[in-house]
Amino acid sequence: MSDAQSIVIAIDGPSASGKSTNARIISAKLGYVYVDTGAMYRTLAWHALNQGTNVTDMAAVEALCREWPAKLVKRENSVWLEVDGYFPEQEIRSSEVSKVVSYVAQVPYVRKWMKERQRSCVDFGDLVMEGRDITSNIFPETPHKFYLDASADERQARRDADGIEENLAARDQRDSTRKTAPLVVADGALVINNSGESPQETSARIIALVENRKLG
Ligand code: CDP
Secondary structure: OOOOOOOEEEEEOOOOOOHHHHHHHHHHHHOOEEEEHHHHHHHHHHHHHHHOOOOOOHHHHHHHHHOOOEEEEEEOOEEEEEEOOEOOOOHHHOHHHHHHHHHHOOOHHHHHHHHHHHHHHHHHOOEEEEEOOHHHHHOOOOOEEEEEEOOHHHHHHHHHHOOOOOOHHHHHHHHHHOOOOOOOOOOOOEEEEOOOOOHHHHHHHHHHHHHHHHHO
C-alpha cells in the first residue's frame, strides 16, 4: 500500500500521448515529485545494449537485472535511476534504446524489480508518476488515475517533431499485448484524449479534477 501520507497522481497512456509533458507541468504546479517510469525502463535497456545483452532473451535480461547496481535518486524534484552515479539522460532517448525498450519491459522479473522501486518513491513525497501500468498495477489504490490518449497520427507527428525516428505503432502493440502488466485503461481511470489540445489545457484539466476530488 502507498504511504497514507502521500498523494499519488497516476498517469498512463501510449507513446507520445503527452504523459511526460503533462506530468512535468502538473508536478511543478503542485510541488509534487515527478517520476518518469519509462525512463527507468529505458535506463535498463541502455545498460543492456552497453553490456551486449540479447534483449529478446528474457532469461538473459533477468540475469542482467538481478546484478544491476542501479539506485533511485531524487534530483531537482524528479526521481531517476542512476547507474554507478550516472544518469544517461540523453542516451536513453536514442532510437536504438526506443527500439528495444519494450522487450526489456516485458520480462516479469524486471517488472517486479521496477514495481518495488516505483512504490518506494512515496518516501520522496507526493508524486506524479507516469508510465504504462501505474494506474493498473503500481498504484491501483490511488483515486487520481488518468489515461492520456491522442490520435495515432498526432502521436506519430509529435514524436517526429522531437527529431526521433521511430515506428510508435510497433512499440505500442508490444506494450498492449504483453502478458505482464500490459497497457490497459484501468478501472476508475479517466480517459483524456488530448488531440488538438495544448499541454497547458490538458494539465489544467487534470489539476482541477485532482483538486475537486481532494475537496470531495
Ligand atoms: O516516451 P514514450 O511515451 O514513448 O515512452 P516511455 O514512457 O519513455 O516508455 C518507454 C517504454 O518503457 C514503453 O514503450 C514500455 O515498453 C516501457 N514502459 C513500461 O513497460 N511500463 C511503464 N510503466 C513505463 C514504460
